[in-house]
Amino acid sequence: MSVTDQGLLHRDKDTMTLNMGPQHPSTHGVFRVILEMDGEVVQTAEPEIGYLHTGIEKNSENKRYGHVIPMTDRLDYLNPPGNNLAFCLTTEKLLGVEIPERANVLRVIMCELSRIASHLVWLGTHALDIGAMTIFLYCWREREMILDLNEEISGVRMMTSYIRIGGVAKDATRPWLDGIRDFIEYFPAKVDEYERLLTKNPIWLDRTEGIGAFTREEAINWSFSGPALRASGVNWDIRKAQPYSGYDNYKFDIPVLNNGDIFDRYRVRVEEMRQSRIIIKQALESLPEGPYKTPDNKVSLPPRESLHTSMEALIHHFKLVSEGISVPVGETYVPIEGARGEVGFYIVSDGTNVPARVKLRAPSFMAIPGMCKMMEGCYIADVVGIIGSIDIVMGEVDR
Secondary structure: OEEOOOOOEEOOOOOEEEEEOOOOOOOOOOOEEEEEEEOOEEEEEEEEOOOOOOOHHHHHOOOOHHHHHHHHHOOOOOOHHHHHHHHHHHHHHHHOOOOOHHHHHHHHHHHHHHHHHHHHHHHHHHHHHHOOOHHHHHHHHHHHHHHHHHHHHHOOOOOOOOEEOOEEOOOOOHHHHHHHHHHHHHHHHHHHHHHHHHOOOHHHHHHHOOOOOOOHHHHHHOOOOOHHHHOOOOOOOHHHHOOOOOHHHOOOOOOOOOOOOHHHHHHHHHHHHHHHHHHHHHHHHHOOOOOOEOOOOOOOOOOHHHHHOOHHHHHHHHHHHHHOOOOOOEEEEEEEEOOOOEEEEEEEEOOOOOOOEEEEEOHHHHHHHHHHHHHOOOEHHHHHHHHHHHOOOHHHHOO
């Protein structure tokens, strides 16, 4: 507002600035977006981040490699095994160690269970944002089963730190494997139930079809990855394009749609849950016998029973616990396909037991500019749906 020569108030512009967040239940974390509104239509959307900054990248440069893993759990707290795996694969590439096949299969099982659990949280909260309450309770019901499986194998429901440098923390147990088999037999009917509630629901369609649409070119130019990229017609999944941990041994489909709107992002994630179940089933059938971590005692702790009879094992155990792993000089980056898209750690080693530089490629951070671009031209009522459809996690944004 300004004052004219006659003393009258005069509006400088016909738009209104609206502050959404950072304390807003539908921004899925402490995320703030400044909206320039023309009536109910968004003209511009400017993101503001940093309210959840934890300094994990810089903290990682002051901790031994093995001690970084629990911090990776807390970046994307819905995809801890995926974060563990991305960090461990990069470290293992610098070390030049081979991972036993049994460990690779166990890693795949954990990561795909985590993908399903993450998508369940997304679907339940996204539907709740738009006004569908029942689906939230159903998704939480199935997620609880996965958290119970996490607790069975690791002792922790969410931040498992199960994937370690050189393999995994603990071998599979019979009750755990039986529990996974029970879950994958039970789960398909529940996904069908979610779709019966939503996919043809006229209110759901009104709130999702044609809204927040991105073309193939826009999705690429705005650095999308994961389900948001595939919903815009880009057939790119790192599990297929650049296989890691033995993913090239599994047969599964990559769901790709073309409209790039909220509805297609929903459909891609629902189908991804079905495909993750297919991968887990194959992994259980192909789980080989053998060690669950590398036998290299300079990378993994030796078997506890060997400490009573082998002085060499006792020395390696002492040095690993007290000093950690010394990683050869070098730098590298190994991406994986997380629940939200490409996750990767760029690590620089100076030859010591502490990383010289750690940099995270976080899919939520990369998606925020494009997400805000999507809002332009939409109604204010659609902003919540657009944010939910991208599935951002602020823990990996403000790291």
